[in-house]
Amino acid sequence: MDIHDIHNISTNCTRTEFVGTAVLDTIGLVISGVDDSLLKKMNVGTQYHCLGLFSSRTGAAGQITAIDDAVKATNTEVLSIELPRDTKGWGGHGNYIVLGGNDVSDVRHAISLALELTNKYAGEVYISESGHLEFAFSASAGPAIHKAFGTPLGEAFGFMAGSPAAIGLVMADNAVKSAAVSITQYMTPNIGTSHSNEVIIAISGDASAVKAAVLEGRQTGLELLIGMGTYPEIPGTPYL
Amino acid sequence: MDIHDIHNISTNCTRTEFVGTAVLDTIGLVISGVDDSLLKKMNVGTQYHCLGLFSSRTGAAGQITAIDDAVKATNTEVLSIELPRDTKGWGGHGNYIVLGGNDVSDVRHAISLALELTNKYAGEVYISESGHLEFAFSASAGPAIHKAFGTPLGEAFGFMAGSPAAIGLVMADNAVKSAAVSITQYMTPNIGTSHSNEVIIAISGDASAVKAAVLEGRQTGLELLIGMGTYPEIPGTPYL
Amino acid sequence: MDIHDIHNISTNCTRTEFVGTAVLDTIGLVISGVDDSLLKKMNVGTQYHCLGLFSSRTGAAGQITAIDDAVKATNTEVLSIELPRDTKGWGGHGNYIVLGGNDVSDVRHAISLALELTNKYAGEVYISESGHLEFAFSASAGPAIHKAFGTPLGEAFGFMAGSPAAIGLVMADNAVKSAAVSITQYMTPNIGTSHSNEVIIAISGDASAVKAAVLEGRQTGLELLIGMGTYPEIPGTPYL
Numbered sequence: 001m002d003i004h005d006i007h008n009i010s011t012n013c014t015r016t017e018f019v020g021t022a023v024l025d026t027i028g029l030v031i032s033g034v035d036d037s038l039l040k041k042m043n044v045g046t047q048y049h050c051l052g053l054f055s056s057r058t059g060a061a062g063q064i065t066a067i068d069d070a071v072k073a074t075n076t077e078v079l080s081i082e083l084p085r086d087t088k089g090w091g092g093h094g095n096y097i098v099l100g101g102n103d104v105s106d107v108r109h110a111i112s113l114a115l116e117l118t119n120k121y122a123g124e125v126y127i128s129e130s131g132h133l134e135f136a137f138s139a140s141a142g143p144a145i146h147k148a149f150g151t152p153l154g155e156a157f158g159f160m161a162g163s164p165a166a167i168g169l170v171m172a173d174n175a176v177k178s179a180a181v182s183i184t185q186y187m188t189p190n191i192g193t194s195h196s197n198e199v200i201i202a203i204s205g206d207a208s209a210v211k212a213a214v215l216e217g218r219q220t221g222l223e224l225l226i227g228m229g230t231y232p233e234i235p236g237t238p239y240l
Numbered sequence: 241m242d243i244h245d246i247h248n249i250s251t252n253c254t255r256t257e258f259v260g261t262a263v264l265d266t267i268g269l270v271i272s273g274v275d276d277s278l279l280k281k282m283n284v285g286t287q288y289h290c291l292g293l294f295s296s297r298t299g300a301a302g303q304i305t306a307i308d309d310a311v312k313a314t315n316t317e318v319l320s321i322e323l324p325r326d327t328k329g330w331g332g333h334g335n336y337i338v339l340g341g342n343d344v345s346d347v348r349h350a351i352s353l354a355l356e357l358t359n360k361y362a363g364e365v366y367i368s369e370s371g372h373l374e375f376a377f378s379a380s381a382g383p384a385i386h387k388a389f390g391t392p393l394g395e396a397f398g399f400m401a402g403s404p405a406a407i408g409l410v411m412a413d414n415a416v417k418s419a420a421v422s423i424t425q426y427m428t429p430n431i432g433t434s435h436s437n438e439v440i441i442a443i444s445g446d447a448s449a450v451k452a453a454v455l456e457g458r459q460t461g462l463e464l465l466i467g468m469g470t471y472p473e474i475p476g477t478p479y480l
Numbered sequence: 481m482d483i484h485d486i487h488n489i490s491t492n493c494t495r496t497e498f499v500g501t502a503v504l505d506t507i508g509l510v511i512s513g514v515d516d517s518l519l520k521k522m523n524v525g526t527q528y529h530c531l532g533l534f535s536s537r538t539g540a541a542g543q544i545t546a547i548d549d550a551v552k553a554t555n556t557e558v559l560s561i562e563l564p565r566d567t568k569g570w571g572g573h574g575n576y577i578v579l580g581g582n583d584v585s586d587v588r589h590a591i592s593l594a595l596e597l598t599n600k601y602a603g604e605v606y607i608s609e610s611g612h613l614e615f616a617f618s619a620s621a622g623p624a625i626h627k628a629f630g631t632p633l634g635e636a637f638g639f640m641a642g643s644p645a646a647i648g649l650v651m652a653d654n655a656v657k658s659a660a661v662s663i664t665q666y667m668t669p670n671i672g673t674s675h676s677n678e679v680i681i682a683i684s685g686d687a688s689a690v691k692a693a694v695l696e697g698r699q700t701g702l703e704l705l706i707g708m709g710t711y712p713e714i715p716g717t718p719y720l
Binding site: 369407412416417422434437439441460462463471472 | 486487489490491492493495497498501505506507508509511514515517518521522523531533534535536537562563564565566568569574576578674675
């Protein structure tokens with residue numbers, strides 16, 4: 001294998017496993033019948049041999065929100081959600097999600113839908129020279145959000161992460177003071193993250209309260225991050 | 241929220257929580273009365289509702305040394321010190337520190353002082369294409385250094401970290417051979433770090449011995465890091 | 481210490497500890513008689529006072545394969561292998577390896593050999609804008625490969641890592657389906673890695689089967705990674 005051989009491979013991937021890509025270095029893949037010896041190592045049970053795979057270098061909550069909608073719309077199940085320490089050199093996470101289903105077209109459809117929705121839900125990522133912010137909102141938490149953040153099924157879900165970590169805590173404080181919401185998850189470099197440089201909260205409650213709290217957190221976070229001296233880039237398209 | 245709205249936010253932050261910034265993407269913040277539901281999740285006790293927050297993308301020992309002096313000079317207490325895996329793509333840590341106090345002006349003063357001292361104490365950071373080095377020294381360890389590195393209160397404190405990790409071990413070896421010092425902390429990718437690519441030691445003992453050992457470690461580390469082929473940048477101002 | 485002083489240090493390192501460097505920010509060092517108090521902290525036993533150190537910012541399996549051959553060829557022993565979360569901002573690992581020996585010339589020779597072999601065995605690293613791939617193969621696993629990946633001594637060893645993690649799982653699946661091999665190690669962001677954004681497998685079995693499986697995994701991984709839109713750089717020289 002050399003540079004020459006590599007350029008014989010097309011960027012238009014035609015492998016049967018390839019479903020597509022989305023923003024933030026996200027890739028969606030399907031394995032129609034996973035190898036038995038591999039499945040036994042995966043710690044995702046052995047019920048499904050058809051697996052959907054979803055994975056990004058940057059971001060977590062937006063993609064999990066996308067997967068959540070995709071799973072609700074298809075006959076598939078979330079088998080595992082992992083958050084590597086990544087973000088391409090920044091202080092946060094990426095994601096690695098495994099879905100299962102009995103029918104390869106269901107699973108492929110779920111992954112395809114999740115890629116499409118990632119281009120929307122991963123829009124609330126702000127990355128500056130000094131740090132980053134991430135936000136997410138869903139009016140009704142499904143199984144992926146429940147599994148990742150403990151939000152009760154059917155309740156509204158809000159998410160905010162700020163880096164450097166101190167920004168995340170002030171965002172969280174202002175958010176929970178601004179509306180009647182409950183904290184369902186609290187994460188710091190040593191608590192629950194993969195040692196990322198973030199404070200993260202997930203909140204639940206009434207949809208309008210949760211949305212108001214996320215918007216308050218976002219305003220706080222942007223003012224503080226920009227106060228560090230530079231304006232963030234927005235790799236997606238904000239939707240809140 | 242779009243790019244246009246973001247540029248309506250000023251880089252001169254006027255939020256009441258904002259205290260200031262320092263080198264190495266350091267931000268200092270104060271929450272005058274933290275939300276109760278958030279405080280209960282934070283694992284820092286519930287004695288203080290006034291919190292000082294201090295957080296950087298890069299560096300740990302220099303900022304902890306700055307916090308140490310700031311806490312000694314004010315009526316505040318160190319509640320938690322966490323070391324995320326960060327350094328903006330390099331092989332080390334950032335930091336996230338929470339202080340508590342009964343009086344918001346005390347806490348604000350402590351954070352302000354720590355920011356000012358960070359511009360001094362975080363001066364001993366050297367970052368090249370291949371790796372990085374960090375050093376710190378205090379003639380008398382206070383509560384922050386004690387909490388982070390186990391240095392007995394009042395004893396001199398020395399710190400050295402080298403990346404790639406092998407450099408850190410040779411620095412450590414030469415340092416402890418060069419003077420009568422004790423190793424109070426030893427950290428590697430799998431021991432005590434957040435999987436950073438460093439060997440780190442903290443040392444204690446007589447002030448002149450500790451300082452001599454740190455200087456010996458620094459000379460060793462610089463020779464080896466530069467031996468990898470490129471000269472380091474020095475984002476702060478060395479003070480040792 | 482200032483910028484001026486630093487440039488008085490030569491990039492031709494003449495320290496007795498310095499053995500040399502190799503690709504991927506790899507450095508090799510020797511301590512001829514390690515300090516007793518330091519050795520006791522190191523968790524590598526106290527049998528050897530002569531230590532060989534080997535450490536890189538990027539890559540793991542290639543360097544471990546190089547160390548494996550070096551240890552087989554010299555009278556030295558592998559004392560520890562650690563995998564920091566590094567890769568200079570990418571989603572994977574670096575490495576930090578400690579060898580021990582009774583004779584400084586043996587240990588120096590082992591490290592020197594490992595540096596030379598790293599320039600070969602770390603050749604199978606592919607890094608694009610979106611992620612990275614790493615492969616390794618040895619016809620006969622020695623003590624370093626056994627210690628790091630559980631491969632039975634004397635059996636053939638194959639390794640593949642893919643990032644974002646989903647790519648690694650499809651590579652693994654195709655590899656183990658393509659030949660009669662056993663999975664000796666399975667790693668994900670939450671299982672066995674330092675929270676890297678990779679799925680990794682190590683395989684063993686008959687040499688020709690293991691090599692065929694690695695090549696199948698490589699073809700799969702390259703097609704998927706390139707399918708994310710950009711061609712990878714190859715910092716070393718592929719050897720498979």
